[in-house]
Amino acid sequence: MAKLREAQSHRSGTVVIVGRPNVGKSTLLNRLIGVKLSIVSRRAQTTRHRILGIYTASHAQIAFLDTPGFQLQHASALNRAMNRTVTTALRDVDAVVLVVEAGVLTDQDKEIIAMLSQAVPVLAVVNKIDKLKDPALLLPIIDELQHAYPFAEIVPISAEKGRGIPDLVETVIKYLPIGEPVYDAEAITDRPEKFLAAEIVREKLFQSLGQELPYGTTVEIERFDHEGPLRRVHATVIVSKAAHKAMVIGARGAKLKSIATRARKDMERLFGGQVFLEIWVRVKQGWSDDARSLRMLGY
Ligand SMILES: Nc1nc2c(ncn2[C@@H]2O[C@H](COP(=O)(O)OP(=O)(O)OP(=O)(O)O)[C@@H](O)[C@H]2O)c(=O)[nH]1
Ligand SMILES: [Mg+2]
Structure with a gap:
């Protein structure tokens, strides 16, 4: 009752x-x-x-x-x-x-x-x-x-x-209607881990480059594999100019290394397991103004 x-x-x-x-x-x-x-x-x-x-x-x-x-x-x-x-x-x-x-x-x-x-x-x-x-x-x-x-x-x-x-x-x-739960009690999102991984890399880019981060920088996950309890993640940061690539990488790779370390720690916390993360930077011109590439990236 x-x-x-x-x-x-x-x-x-x-x-x-x-x-x-x-x-x-x-x-x-x-x-x-x-x-x-x-x-x-x-x-x-x-x-x-x-x-x-x-x-x-x-x-x-x-x-x-x-x-x-x-x-x-x-x-x-x-x-x-x-x-x-x-x-x-x-x-x-x-x-x-x-x-x-x-x-x-x-x-x-x-x-x-x-x-x-x-x-x-x-x-x-x-x-x-x-x-x-x-x-x-x-x-x-x-x-x-x-x-x-x-x-x-x-x-x-x-x-x-x-x-x-x-x-x-x-x-x-x-203000919500009476109704049964729609999602499992443990679920916190409908987004796959691969998507969340790309978002975490993007956050570290924002945080470490601040106002310098070129508008339109994006992140793609090329590979997301489970190997037992380990997750192996290969991410690519896409920028529109060679000069932006240098900014993301930093002197002797220091900036990219710190971005990767902080992203990996956040992923390990969110996914609850060890993560092996590699980040690459690639130049692709003018994508933020190109409706076709936006569609390809899933916007
Ligand atoms: N002091 C203070 N800062 C806050 C508070 N909530 C958010 N911020 C800061 O405001 C900034 C923007 O926060 P976000 O949560 O990214 O804002 P948003 O509305 O999602 O921004 P967009 O996604 O760009 O539209 C960050 O620096 C936050 O730390 C708050 O309650 N107090
Ligand atoms: Mg927001």
């Missing part, structure tokens, strides 16, 4: 996380799931794909979709593809989490708000509250949000410090 009651109140649904670049969407996804699934960097436009993270508790299961930061400023083929990923992810979800940064609403935030459909509940999440010197500084943005759109809820958090996260989860659950 108790079990039956539990099943009747179990909630299950899909929630998409959207927002302008760099507001902390991926940091939030990782915090919600409890592991680093989606890559994070100080630079805008880190996330390029839709990343699914599965949250499972006894009373609810939430499939959170992290998306690339939506932006209308630069119209390259890569940006158009990333924006398409966001608009597609907004369809067929049970709720939307719009992330903004504590401070003021920017024009970019407002452009995204204008795209929201009134058909599903939208929760506004005000992130990075740890950066505010005084909690009262939250009030102006909450006021602005209330006037900008009929948000179902407005929830202040710090994804980085983990503040407000349990509250956010319980608030999201209220």
